Every structure is written in structure tokens, then in C-alpha cells.
Amino acid sequence: MKSQPDIYVFGAYNEVVTPEQCAVIPARCIDDLPSNTSGVVIIGLNNDAQDALLMQLHSSKQFGLWQIFVQQPTVLSSHLSDGLWSAVHELEQWHYHQQRLAMITGTAFDPMIAWLWLNPERRLLAKPQSDLSLLYRYPLLECYYSNSEAPYGYLQSQVSKGYLQPDKLIDKIRQCPACHSGHLNYLETCPACFSPDIEERISLHCFTCGHVSAQDNFIRRGQLECPNCLTQIRHIGVDYDRPLETFHCNGCKHAFVEATTKVRCLDCLTLNDINILIPRKIYTYQLGIQATHTIRYGQALAVPELTLNGKVDVGYFHSLLVWINKLAQRHQQSHLILGMHLPGLKDYAYRYGEVQMFSLTEQISERLNGLMRDTDICCQYRPDLMLLLMPMTSNSSLPVLQNKIVQLADVIEESEFSLEIYAWSLPDSSLNDDAPFWLQQCLQELNDNG
Template sequence: MSVYHALVMRDDIAQPLEAIDGIEYTHLDHGGSDSAEFEYSTDFQLLLLNFSDASLAEQDQILWDLRSGKLDLPREIPVFCRQDSPLLEHLGDGLFEKRSQFHTFLDSFYERLEQLQKHTGSSPLDKFLAHAWPRADSSFGPRWQLQSHSSYQYPLLSCLGIEDQQKTLALWRQSDVIVERELVDRVRQCPRCDSEHLNYVDICPRCKSIDINSSVSLHCFTCGHVGEQGEFQLDTALRCPTCLTQLRHIGVDYDRPLERFHCASCDHRFIEGQVVASCHNGHRHKPDELKERRLYRYGLGPAADQIASVGRIFDNRALQWGESTSIENFSWLLRWTNTSAQRHKHQHLLLFLNWEGVAEAITQLGEARALAQIAELQERLHSVIRQTDVFAEIDADKAVILLCHTSVKWLDQIAAKLASIEAANDSSVLKLQVRNFPLPSKDLPENTQQWLLAQSNKLDIDDVI
């Protein structure tokens, strides 16, 4: 049995932890100090937090500092706690009561971590995979945070320094790094500022005032007077204040109008108020104008296993006519095509495409609608590509096309086809930018994949054909 070294942090009143075979404890009393002030040995393979109910806020702070890289411990180190706390579900590995499973978990964790560390670097995705992939069948979800502009944040991503979480999750989902496990919630956003802190209030449909009240009204059949029920209460009976007729039987002497609300600003009576949603920035919108954001619990997708195995995402599917290929396949084909074109005097054309304004479209339309529009536009793009042309997606908003046996003299016709795709775009934010590169070219380097990525980032408005 392997022996693991555990650092145990505790407050002054917590009870000692029970011993576990194969795990050696090193105790450190937290003493109520800021956890960032401590320095720890990196030889520990396990962190155990033994805090009482009175110190759960300190426990959460240690979890946050650890996953943020502020402690002198590996940020992906397994953590178990004696007591449950709000962040344990998101940043920890469970409760100490699962100690009978510690060895199985730690053996699997460090075996997978060793495999992963051969390939990963220091990007946010690498840090995420270093935390998530060694934990077999791991998942992560959102947490409600009232002080945040968005009502939900993903604590794990926040600890990794990822600010634009919606865009990051969308890109990882498109790349199959993560997959949706469970729908946690659906929230509405202000379409102007993305605020999710909304107040729903009913207003007068005539003057839009919020000064409305519900009231019970009566209608006298004798003289036709309509007023609040209190006006008809004379002595112990109901009498019309205008004609003084005693109202004995509803439906015979009087009835109750359907208009149940009264506006104090314009004296208008109405059946139902008009509902509006107001964000804390003062923007008002009808409920059907709000954007929808879906919050999911995510698990790791097949691309995460590819990165762990070979250090990159590799598409080894058999290609079909007209189907997009991976950037790796495209890079090899580009180099071969360029060499062949130089030998046989052929002419080809390379097009770099960029959908500008993806972030703005997500802000304006919401993540689901924006990505659906981009997918629809990509589908339209496929419809105008010949079966002999080769298409590859570089990123969610970038692509490259190899037009075989096509020279620059055909650019006008190509531009017209691409313009028809952009004209079908419902969003005024998404703009298609295109840059052409004729082949053959002596400037094409041997590392075509790196060259493709560099060229795709050079697109600007002057490159539009």
C-alpha cells in the first residue's frame, strides 16, 4: 500500500481526525490567521481541513486561496474536509467521512496526473485540465453569487483567473473539451447590460406608472355608478353613494367589474397590469425581450482525453466529401498542395475567414442564440463550398478554406457568394472578414500549422474581399 503525506489544518476547537492506514498526518493549527501567510511543503499529496462549524468561512478562504495558486501547495492537490461548507462542492473533493475510499482515489488521481503533466502547460485550459482530468468522472458547476454582476459564477474558473466565463465555456464545449451533464438553472439577463439581478413589477398599461393598487369595485345597476367597495359601505348595508339604492343581490342589484386594478397616477382601471423587468442599472424591458442564459454542470469531453493522451486535440475521423477537417490534416494537405502546385504550375487560393464580433453577439443576443447563429452561418458557408474545396475550423470564430484550381481572378465571384452568406445574418454585430493568399507560394514555411494560426490572427477590416 502506498503511503501518502497529508497536511492537516485545524482551528483551535476542532476534534482530532481519526487515523487512516497508509496516510501520515502533519498537523498545522490555523489559529485564525490569513491562510495566505503560511508556507507549506510541496511534498504533501493530500490536504485535510479540520474546522469546526464556527470557522467554515476560513475553510472556504483556504479552498479559494489554494485553487487560485496563492498557497505554497500544488493547486490541484486533493482536499477533504471534516465539515461541509459552501465552496467544498466546487473546490474540494468531499468530506472526511469518505476516508475509506481515500487510497483508491489518491492512487487513481496521481496516476492520471502523471500522465497529464507530460503534455500540459500553463494556459487556463491546461490549469483546468490539471485540476479536473486526474479526478476521474469529475464535474463542475455554477454557484449563486449575489454580489456578482452575473447571478451565477463558476468558482473553479474564477480561481483560474477566467473572467469571460460564458465565452470560455462556449469554446470548450464546441471543442468537446467539456460536455453538458445537467441543466442547473435558467436565468434571464438584461439585453443591454447582461445584469441578472432583475426586479419584475406590474405597471399601468396606459401611463406606465408603478403607482397601482388592487381594489374591489362595485357597479350599481340602478344608476350605473362604479366605485370602490368602500364607497358603498353605508351603515351596515351596501348602498350606492350616488342613488342610495340598497344593493342586496349580486347579479340583480349590482355586480363586480373585471377591472381589479386602479392607477393612482391617471385614475385608469384595468384587469391586469403590464409586467416589466428592471435591472439594477435602470434598464426596463418586457419579459419576452430578456435574454436567456442556461447554467449547466459540466463534465469532461472526449477532447480532454485526447489532450491527456497526446497533448493536443487530434481529429482522426475518416473524411467525407465536403466535410470540414482538422487543422492538423489541413496543414499537411496545404504543404503537399503547395509543393505540387509549384511542380505542375497549378493555381490555388487560400481564404482566411473570421467572424468578427462574436463576443458582442453573445452579449447582445445571449450565448445560446449567438452560437446558434454562428452555427447556421457556418452551415450556409458549407453549402457554397465545392466538394473539392477543403475547409477547416481554426477556432469558434475563425476558419480557412483551400480552393483548389482557383486563381485570384475569381475573387469577385467568391466575394459575391460570401456576401450572400453575410446578408442572411440576422445580427448586425457579426461581420465576416476574409483574407486571401494565392498558391503556390515560396513563403509558405515547413511548419504550416503554426503559420496558419499566425495568418488567421492578422485579419483586419482592410482584408475584406
């Protein structure tokens, strides 16, 4: 292995210090870069040229194993490069990069996944783009998958397969159900005919004759007087009041209390109800466990999760909770849900490698199986979170369970690893029919703690 990188420079090289023994090689186009090795690229070009080159480097899919730096930030530099070059720091990084490269033994890896894996700081970032109907784009994804016009579905499938995992939530958007555009205009409409031509109007109601009309019609010679019975009205609540219906439709003349909010899609012009819009959460992404395995061993992970008896998937677990909660309410039963959270699991794999992580999860599974009864249901809710539904178990059984859990924690803590246990009991009237929401509320405390 070489001790210093070959550095390929596009444009100007501003660094006063040239790293010792490094060859600094000027490059004009990507064909000047060797394709059979991995090196360091430093770009010193102006805005558009620099971004175009960054796109070209990634789109060629040949430089996913390289390190790419810029000398001044541009629009795409945070998406497609390792950031600003500084010779001293980056040479340390280079040695680390070489170690990561040496760990790649698989050959059938995805080049974008490889790029993200080589430096754990790298992320798949989202860029807001107002002229785009999807509102956000993922430039790195576009380079590697040029037909990724609908990135959200693709990202979701990669998350469900464990190749990517959400990193930070940066925005929430809503899309038109007809054309998926995010260019939406929200408007207040008449609840009878959905015309947007409505206005707020203050009306008065005369107690003497029951006449209702716009306030303007009651004003005579600077005083309030009913236009129908000509009674002078002075005191609200005594002579007159204001009807609740303060909106008026100029189309169908309907008077109403509350306008209906509708959404016009500015791209396909469909008028939609708010509740049928497609909500999307816009995240930045980092690699999932499955991706790491593919990179290291060239194949997908055979046993990605803890192997437990009585294990069910998330959807099934949700419907089970709703059902068993209703049973508990009807028959005065109590059920216990244990949440077992392993907060450091992701970092553990990074730090100690997959082999060690596998032996750890095997031990955890074994102990968990010992803890479970035949009737307990287990669900791997997230890679680092296991939920255990223990039917016909009340909170008072917790001390008994505690002993077993302590044993379990011992195994785990040998590996400088912590296990957090949470418990929730059923019935819970707030569960209703929405188990995902209820669980999210429960898990909030866990997120708050860690």
C-alpha cells in the same frame, strides 16, 4: 512509481491510523509543498483559513495534479477539494489517481481541466451568492481565471468547444439586459403609464342609469343604492354587475383589467419588459470529450464528431426543419426525422480510452453513410445524438430502413454499446417557427427513457 503517497498536512491531522509507510509531513504554507511532483494534501484548519488555503492552492495553478482533502467540510471544500479524508479509502483512490496521471501525455493542458479530468467525480460547481449581482459564482473557475467576472459567457464558449459539458441544471435566473445584474424586482404596473401606483378596486355598474363607481359609493344605510339615480340594487346580473376593469391607476386614472408586469433592475434602476431579460440556466459542469483529448494528447481533437456526408450544424438544421415543415404542409409531402442516440458514448471514452472510441465512431460513420441517400441531411445534435432528416420519406419506409439500422446496431453492440432509434414525421403543426423548442419536446421522450 512510488507505492505510497507523501502526505502533506496543514493544521491538525485527526486520523488515528496513519497509512503504513506513508510519510506524513507537516506543512505551514504552500511553499512547503514540492513543486516537481504530485502528492496528497490534507487540510485540518478552521473555516476561513481552510477556504483561504484551498483558494490559494488552486490559484497558484501548481497543484492541479494533486489530491486535496479536508478533515471537516467548509463552504468551499466541495468546490475545491476531493472531500473528506479517510485513510483507507483514499489510498485506493491514490493508486487510481497515479494511473490517471500516467495517462497524461500532453503538456499544454489547462490546469483546471487537468484537475477535473484526474478524478471523474470532480465537478465545476456553482455557488449561490446573494450579494453578487450575477447571483452565482464558480469558485474553481475564479481560482484559475481570476478575471472571470462574467463566467456565463466563458462557460458557454467552453461548452461549444467541447471542453466542458453541462452536468446538472441547478437554477434558472434572469438578468438585466443593461447591466447583467440578477437583482431584479418584479412589479405590477399600469398598462398606460407604467406607474406602479395601482390598486385593485371593486366597482359596480348600475343597470338603471349606467353609472359606474367604486362599491363603497353604493353603500347607503347598510344597503346598496346607486349614488346617481338612487335606485336600490339587490341582484347581481339583474340590477347591477361588476365591470371587468378592477384595477385603477392613481397616476393617470386609467381603469384596466390586467396589470402589466415590469422589472426594475435594483443595480442600474432600468425598468424593463419581462421578455427582454436575459435568461440563464445555471449548471454544474463536467469535462467534455474535447478536454479529455487535450489532456491525453496535448492538442485539441482533430475530428471530434462523426464524419458524415451531408452534415450540417445545429442552427442550419433548425431553419431547415421549419422550412421543410412548411413545404410539407403546403404540398402534402411527408418527411422523416430519425434520431440516433448512443447513450453510453461519454462513459465509453472514459472506460476504453479515446483510441477505441475513435475506431468505434469511424465504424458508425461508415455504416451511417451507407444508410444515407444523397438528399439526406445529417446533424450531430449532441455528442451522443445524431439527427437524420430524410426528405420525401414517410413513416411507412421505416421497416425498409430497419434492416439497415439493424446492421448498424450490430457493429455498435459488439462493443457492449447500445443504439436507440427514434423517429418523428413531418408535417407537424406544432413545429411552427420554433424548431429548437419542437425538437426539445421530441427529445424529451429520449431523456425520459435514459
